[in-house]
Amino acid sequence: MNLEQLFLDNKEKTIEGRYLTLESIEPILNRMNTDNQLSVIGKSVKGRLIYKYSIGTGKTKIYLWSQMHGNESTTTKALFDFLNLLHSGSDLAKTFLANFTFCCLPMLNPDGAYLYTRANANEIDLNRDSQDLTQPESKILRAVFEEFKPDFCYNLHDQRTIFGVADTGKPATVSFLAPSYNEEREINDSRQKAINLIAEMNAVLQGFIPGQIGRFDDSFNINCIGDTFQYLGVPTILFEAGHFPGDYHREVTRKYIFMALVSSFTKLNENVVEINRTEEYLNIPQNKVVFYDFIYKKVKINYDGNEKITNFAAQYKEELIDGKINFNAYVAKIDELEGFFGHEEFDAQGAVYDDGVNNFPKLDQKANFCLGKDHKFVNGLIKK
Known part of the structure; x- marks a missing residue:
């Protein structure tokens, strides 16, 4: 599979740069609404619509959400690139659609996206609200989780340019985390599944950006959504889109997020019993502020x-x-x-x-x- 060409063929050209608002993505969502895949599932603090986009008929259910932090738009771009792939009519698209059901919330925090802030309009970090559920956006994310009952969760974020891969002097262009489900950071079956998928994505990306993949800190915080979903027994993967040299608009990094998504679903579709890939995962150097x-x-x-x-x-x-x-x-x-x-x-x-x-x-x-x-x-x- 030529991942470079696949990205070029499916890149959503109507969106670029860092400032991505609801007005930026609504025309794309409406264009992709070819068979009632699009629905409004609630509103933000300021009354902006929050959309759910569901596609596929497969047994394995994938829950993806992006722009939980309003100023983190790279993974949103990559998510639309991936949705374009699903609409391409290719053999790969048909395979994915037959074997997976994808439930996507492409912009969970449209107020933050408009203001270009991490927090929502009430100045609450939604990624610290998974237990109290004080915000409408947090309640929506949890309600869809409980209704959809996913087999895997993809928590899509950006990280700042300050992060490098340990002390190597290389930027952390993409970072991953299989969140902990308890204080002891133990590995149970659901976390193992997330670890194995990350090991696969890392192996693929190392062929494109060697030494530029990091591993996020796995300290347990039940108030974080990834830790909560992992605690509830659903394999959850945190994606962090970081800096590629000279790429402050994150147009290069979006490509590597797209590649990671495709690689993970390709691996999942093989449906084979995985060996324990924990050592590969732990060998990914940790992110460090350097x-x-x-x-x-x-x-x-x-x-x-x-x-x-x-x-x-x-x-x-x-x-x-x-x-x-x-x-x-x-x-x-x-x-x-x-x-x-x-x-x-x-x-x-x-x-x-x-x-x-x-x-x-x-x-x-x-x-x-x-x-x-x-x-x-x-x-x-x-x-x-």
Whole structure:
């Protein structure tokens, strides 16, 4: 199977970038509603519609939801790419539709998507509301779970650019987790099934992005939805779409999420007794906060009349302005950067820092400055 070509053939071209709202996806959902697959299952805090899209007639039931956090849209794009595959009429599509029933909530938090926030309109993190169920969106997710009775759950998220694969210096482009079902992080039958699927997806993705797959921390928190569903006995997999070099709009990463989805269902469809793949799973390095977007090394500063050589880092903040996401770089860390990497790094070789006001960087200021006479930086990037 040529996964690269499969992605290109099925990529949903009407959506791209990071800012994905309900208005972005409703035309696609309506276009795909060829046989009453689409239904409205409730409303958000602000009254926005929450949709369920069901397709397939197979015995194995797959429950997928995305944009539980409103500013995490990469997996939503990949989910629509996968739904396009199911509508392609290909042999693979027919096989999937005959053997699986897919129940998708492509945008659980449409208010957060509109505001480009992690939380919902009540400023509640829906992924910490799985027990109290205080929010309408949380209640909807749980109600569909109980009605659908899935065999597998796919919890689709994004993660920030700060995450790397352990201390390798490689970004965590895709990360997975088979959530724990108890405090002891034991492995029961349902968690084992999730572990085996992750091992398979990792094996496939290593052929495309070697060393760029991470494993998320498995500390147990019953308030998280993945931990709750795993506790209730349903194999649950957390997907985290992360950074690929230069891909701040996550158009490359969406491809790898699509590949992971296809690979997992291909494996499930084989319906063979799996060997225990726990060792493969545990050999996936853990995610670690080791990255900044920019690191500047060996910079000469003048602070209170004292010259010294230091390093500093800048990080993008994703700011919604006039309906568009702006990546604005701010100084995030000064001096103590041992063990950290930059997605972009610049060796100043002792050049003097000057931002027109100070001879030293200050936390939270915009990353606009000069290093020596020859290197001007605007929004973190060197101006050429």
